[in-house]
Amino acid sequence: MSVAKATRVGVVHHNRMKADDGYTLFAPQGTKDVYLIDIDGYVINHWRMPYIPGCHARLLPNGNLFWAGQVKGALEYGYPEEFSGLGGLVREVDWEGNVVWEAVVPMQGHDFQRRENGNVLYICFDTPGILPDDTARRVVGGRPGSEFNGQIWGDCIYEIDPSGSLIWRWLAYEHLDPEIDTMCPLENRSQWPYLNSIWICADGNLLLSTRYLNQATKIAYPSGEVIGRYGRGELAHQHDVRELANGNILAFDNGSHRHTLEPNYSRAVEIDPATDKVVWEYKSNPPSDFYSPICGGAERQENGNTVICDSVSGRIFEVTQEKEIVWEYIVPMTGFKQGSTINRIWRAHRYPTTYPGLRGKNLDPRRLPWENRIYGPDSWKRSYVFSAGS
Amino acid sequence: MTIAGAMKKGVTVHEAWRTYKGVTLLTPKEGTGAFLVDMQGRVLHQWDVGYAPASGAELLPNGNLLYSGKTTGSSGIDAGAGGGIVLELDWRGRVVWEHEDLTLHHGAFRMRSGNTLVLKRTEVPESLAEEVQGGLRESGKREDQRMWADVVHEINPRGEVVWEWVSHEHLDPTVDRICPICRRDTWGHANAVLELADGSVLVSFLKTNTLAIIDKRTQDIIWRWGDDELAHQNCPSELNNGNILVFDNGFHMRGFNFGYSRVLEIDRCNGKMVWAYTGGGGSMLHFLYSATMCSAQRLPNGNTLVCESTTGRLLEVTADGHLVWEYLNGLPAIAMEPSRAHSCMVYAAYRYGPDYSGLVGEAAGPEQKQFAPGAGELLRGPRRKEDDKEEAIRSRLEALGY
Numbered sequence: 078m079s080v081a082k083a084t085r086v087g088v089v090h091h092n093r094m095k096a097d098d099g100y101t102l103f104a105p106q107g108t109k110d111v112y113l114i115d116i117d118g119y120v121i122n123h124w125r126m127p128y129i130p131g132c133h134a135r136l137l138p139n140g141n142l143f144w145a146g147q148v149k150g151a152l153e154y155g156y157p158e159e160f161s162g163l164g165g166l167v168r169e170v171d172w173e174g175n176v177v178w179e180a181v182v183p184m185q186g187h188d189f190q191r192r193e194n195g196n197v198l199y200i201c202f203d204t205p206g207i208l209p210d211d212t213a214r215r216v217v218g219g220r221p222g223s224e225f226n227g228q229i230w231g232d233c234i235y236e237i238d239p240s241g242s243l244i245w246r247w248l249a250y251e252h253l254d255p256e257i258d259t260m261c262p263l264e265n266r267s268q269w270p271y272l273n274s275i276w277i278c279a280d281g282n283l284l285l286s287t288r289y290l291n292q293a294t295k296i297a298y299p300s301g302e303v304i305g306r307y308g309r310g311e312l313a314h315q316h317d318v319r320e321l322a323n324g325n326i327l328a329f330d331n332g333s334h335r336h337t338l339e340p341n342y343s344r345a346v347e348i349d350p351a352t353d354k355v356v357w358e359y360k361s362n363p364p365s366d367f368y369s370p371i372c373g374g375a376e377r378q379e380n381g382n383t384v385i386c387d388s389v390s391g392r393i394f395e396v397t398q399e400k401e402i403v404w405e406y407i408v409p410m411t412g413f414k415q416g417s418t419i420n421r422i423w424r425a426h427r428y429p430t431t432y433p434g435l436r437g438k439n440l441d442p443r444r445l446p447w448e449n450r451i452y453g454p455d456s457w458k459r460s461y462v463f464s465a466g467s
Numbered sequence: 468m469t470i471a472g473a474m475k476k477g478v479t480v481h482e483a484w485r486t487y488k489g490v491t492l493l494t495p496k497e498g499t500g501a502f503l504v505d506m507q508g509r510v511l512h513q514w515d516v517g518y519a520p521a522s523g524a525e526l527l528p529n530g531n532l533l534y535s536g537k538t539t540g541s542s543g544i545d546a547g548a549g550g551g552i553v554l555e556l557d558w559r560g561r562v563v564w565e566h567e568d569l570t571l572h573h574g575a576f577r578m579r580s581g582n583t584l585v586l587k588r589t590e591v592p593e594s595l596a597e598e599v600q601g602g603l604r605e606s607g608k609r610e611d612q613r614m615w616a617d618v619v620h621e622i623n624p625r626g627e628v629v630w631e632w633v634s635h636e637h638l639d640p641t642v643d644r645i646c647p648i649c650r651r652d653t654w655g656h657a658n659a660v661l662e663l664a665d666g667s668v669l670v671s672f673l674k675t676n677t678l679a680i681i682d683k684r685t686q687d688i689i690w691r692w693g694d695d696e697l698a699h700q701n702c703p704s705e706l707n708n709g710n711i712l713v714f715d716n717g718f719h720m721r722g723f724n725f726g727y728s729r730v731l732e733i734d735r736c737n738g739k740m741v742w743a744y745t746g747g748g749g750s751m752l753h754f755l756y757s758a759t760m761c762s763a764q765r766l767p768n769g770n771t772l773v774c775e776s777t778t779g780r781l782l783e784v785t786a787d788g789h790l791v792w793e794y795l796n797g798l799p800a801i802a803m804e805p806s807r808a809h810s811c812m813v814y815a816a817y818r819y820g821p822d823y824s825g826l827v828g829e830a831a832g833p834e835q836k837q838f839a840p841g842a843g844e845l846l847r848g849p850r851r852k853e854d855d856k857e858e859a860i861r862s863r864l865e866a867l868g869y
Contacts, residue, residue, distance in 0.1 A: 159722075220721055262647035265722050314724045333724035334646045336603055338673075338699075340758035341718070363810040365758070365777045370725040417747060417754075420749045 086409040086420075087457035088118040096395050096403040099377045100435065102131035103386075103393065103425040104144070107412020111144060112452075118406060119442035119453050124166075124174050129242070129412070131164025132187055132372070132423035140434040141169050141177055143191050145199070157225055157267050160202060161371075162187040162423075167197055172438055180241050186274040190401065194360050198283075200272045206233040207363040208250045208269065215255040219266035227346040234283070247301045253287075253294070257306070260289040270294070278320045282343065287316035293318040293326055294346075311346060315353075317374040317386075317424060325349050329373035329385070340365035345375035345385050346395075359383065359396050374424035384427045391420030395427075409452045435464050474578035476797035476811075478508040484857055485791040486783055487766040493774070493781065494524045494534075496760070496812035498799040501532060501604035508794055514560050521550035522574030522659075522813020523702075528824045531563060532556045533583075535574050538567070553585055566622050576661045578621070582619070582629060584660045584668065587618045591635045591654055599654050602645035602674070617657040619668060619681075631669070632681055643675040646699070646719050671703045671713070678703055678711060678733075692738055698726060702762040702815060710734050710741065712765050714773070718758040728755045730763040730773055737799050744761050744771060744788055768850050772818045779811035783818070 100121060104111045111134045113122040124134075128146030135143045148165030151158055164185040169178040182199055189199035208216070208229040216229060232252075236245035249270055260269055270287035278284050278295070282304065287294045291312045295305035307326055308315070313335035318328045326348045332341045342364030347357040361367035372388030382403065384395045395404040410419040428435060442449050450456060483506070490511060494501045501524040503512040514524075518536025525533045538551030550572035555564040568574075570587040577583050590601070596614040616638070621630035634655050645651060656674040663669055667689070668681045676697040680690035692711075693700065699718040703711055711733045720726035732742035745752035760776035766783070770791065773782050779796035795859040819826055 223722065261724075263719060263721050264724065331724070333726070334648055334719060336650075338649065338759065363812070365812075366810070 085457065086407045087452075087454060088116075088404070088406050089403040090394075090402060092401075092403040094149070095397055095401070096384075097380050097382050097384075097427070097429065099378075099427045099429045099432075100440075101393060101406065101425055101427050102134065102142075102386070103408065103422040104132075104134050105391075105408060105410040105412050106130065106421040106423060106464050107275075107419060108373050108410060108416050109146075110410065111142060112410065112448075114406070115440070115442070116404070117454065118457075120445050120448040121440050121442055122169060122172065122438075123445055123448050126168070126170075128166060130423065131166075131185065132162050133426075134446055135191070135426055136428055136432070136434045137169070137191065138433045140436070140438060141171050143167070143169050143186060143189075145182075145189055156202075157265070159265055159267055160186070160230070162273060163202075164189075164199075167199065178239065180237060182235070182237070185235075188275050190275050190277050196236055196244070198234060198236045198245075198275055200275060200279070201233050201235055202230055202268075203233050203235075205246070206231040206248045206250065212250050212255060213266075214259065216266065216269055217255060218260035218262050219264055219269075220262070221266075223265035223267060223379060225265075225267035229266055229269050231269055234272070234275060234285075238407070245299055249287075249298065252296060252301050252303050254303070256288050257294075258287070258294075261334050264289050274317050274319075276319045279324075284318055284320050284326065286315055288314050288316070291315070293328060295350075305350060306345075308349055309347055309353075311348065311355055314370075316372060317376075319376070321347070327375050327377055327383070329369075329375040331370060331373055332368060333370045339367045341370070343367050343369050343373060343387065357398070359385065359400050372421065372423045374426075376425075376427055378427060379429060384424040384425065386422060388421050388423060390420065393422070393425045410456065477794050478506070478792070478794050480782075480790055481506065482791040484861060485770075485785060485789075487768045487770050487818060487820060489818045489823070490826070491772070491781065491794070491816055491818050492524060492532075493796065493798070493816040494520045494522075494814040495779075495796060495798050496520065496776070496814050497810055500524075501534065501832045502798050504794070506792070510798070512558075514556055514558070516554060516556065518552060518554075519632065520814050521572060523760075523813075523817070525577075526819055526823075527555070527577050530558060530825045533575060533577055535571070540567075540788070550586075553583065556640065566626060570618075573658045574660070576659075578662045581624055584620045584662060585620050585622060586657050586660050586670075587620055588615045588653075589618050589633060589635075590614070591616045593637060596651075596654070598640040598678065599651070600640060600644040601647055602648070602649050602651035604651065605842055614651060614654050616654045617670070617672075618659055619657075619670065623848035630683065632683075632686055636669070636670075637681070637686060638675075641671070642691070642694075643677060644694075645674045646676065648719055649674045658701050661705065663705065664709070669703055669705070669711070671700060672764075673699050676700065678713060680735075688733065692733060695738070696731075699758075701760060704764065706732065706765050709736075712763055712771070714761040714763040716758060716761060717756065726756065726758075728757055728761070728775070729762055730771060732765075742786070744784055746782075746784075746790075747788075760812070760814050762817065764817050766818055767820060769772050772816060774813055774816040776812050776814060777810075779813050781813065781816045 102113045109126045111124040131145045131147035145164040146166045151160040184202045185199045187200050191197050208231050213229045231250040234247040271289040274286035276284040282298050283293045292309040293307045297304050314331045315328045315332040330344050330346045332343045344358050344360040347355045369387045369389040374386035376384045381398050382395050391408040393406045411418045411420045490503050500515040516534050521535040521537045534554050536552045537549045552567045575585045586635040591614040616635035618626045619632040655672040657670050658673045659671040670679050676693050676694045679688045682689045697715050698720045700715045702711040715729050717726035717728045729745040734741050757775045757777040762774040764772045769786050781794040783792035796813050
């Protein structure tokens, strides 16, 4: 469902009795801004960055913003368009926007995690990850002949320490099995398996979203071997795979190239890794009304609610375990893509009022009168509504 | 859409001086009939047929409604199938002709001769089914291992089958390959059939992404198009110049997980796409998208009426892609139980102008004659102050040579 038909922006629904309270962080695509809003939609902080996001930012427990920016897009490098979500620069900035730390990370893409000790884990495309010819031949799936210059680029995960030195590296092709980890037959064989999220599990191992495989893959850290495969048969080009406190896996199941003739739909799914079965899901009614073919996020809150990011519609909403929508926000900020106005965000993060990173911060919206005049509640009635097809 | 019901309903764009004025027949997916609305979106007439639709209803040149209904569920065959009855109803909703068969599916087509082309199913012989390529080879129950193919029947007004075409006798397993992520329970999976001006028959096969033209006399497939281009298309139609207009849904698109829809006009002689409408969409943009159903109709003034089914949105665009009319469906406007989907999906929509024989022809009764040219107000709506202003501006521009 395109945002084109949404006539309202900002907080369009809020059930205070059932919604969690907190602050939501997001980086509108095509803009160089990162915003933190409160539950009423007031802008509490605004960081102005040097590049558009590649792809999102997180608020660290120490109160600083950790952000990745896109220095150059895939096409500018001469790569095919499916090498999407590229970044290239990671930065830690304080509440006022001063740069505390940064690293140039060429070919970084999609997701990153920053450890407490300052190390940064990030997904990237790099030449060491290119599959050797005999491995590439064994990869099952994808459109025949669609390799990039005859090669399949395997994803890599790099870990750098605060000095920028590479201290750990994981190359997908060294650990995945082409015969088991088969890829979607409709995608291009330029990339395998296409990583778009990393999550550090409670046991220190890593949970990855391997999108073209339509599965979540768990690897051991630091050995890198595959120790778990989940969600095949249920997931369809998913994003944002996370491990929950109860040990289950939560993912944003986009629904592109789903193996069904039903109209596409997205959903947030919770999978029990012990049985590999779906134990909870949120879909809209009818399901096709909620569909984000790309990007997307799902975050479980402490009170059991789930904050879902419907990226392509520029919509963040919170649902209860009973699947009732109790908070909904349509992003009023816009960027450009291929000449059209969009209000998409790659992923949103919700931080409860008790989050350590917010301690001691000035959370008064009156600190940012201009941002609130343009994007705050007072502006919503006058907001411009994006129109399609003209 | 959002909980806040942020969807508008009704006519949201209306450039009255560029539209093709008429009435629009739409078939809501969640309804049991069809509605006729005017350019302002007001309901002028409706038929309550009593069956859920198996395809979009059409208003025939004789003034009757041709409606395909569902008497069967999906019965193990891929979602979207189901049908079982084709009816012709007069303006008052009385059934004047019907054809019932458990294997009927999707839509029917009334030929010039008065016969009707329908789609049915038959099982593919197991040895042939083995040779069919593509699709998901999943292990499963016995159900999954049967393969069904389409049969085209030409039915005369007395209900007799006067011509039959069995698709699996003519499709080629090595050429007509099933989409790699579709189930192998149907081969071809026709979703539309029509008669062309030269007497041949065109069938749209969903799972093999093909438009096929069949020579009635020899039963051969004499033209195929779409294997590399289409992605689960629907609603082909023939234009006056012989070109084929089709709605290419962009579902299960190759190389893109972010599929987008488009309306294509194809020159039959050289197989080239001579016109396309995407709403400005393309890779990563989504201004026109509906995974299933949909319709596209070229209007006499050169505009095209497009139905984006899953969002319940009808749009009329000019040849250069400018949107001049948009209607967001809210029908049927009845309360649904909480468990039922409250979608406003529209299976298909067709526009009929004031000179359409189905509205003003000899067969038209007194209720239909209200749409005659003299009764312009009913079609255009009452004259508003803005219309006078528009008229004044338009004549001024014309006088200046624009």
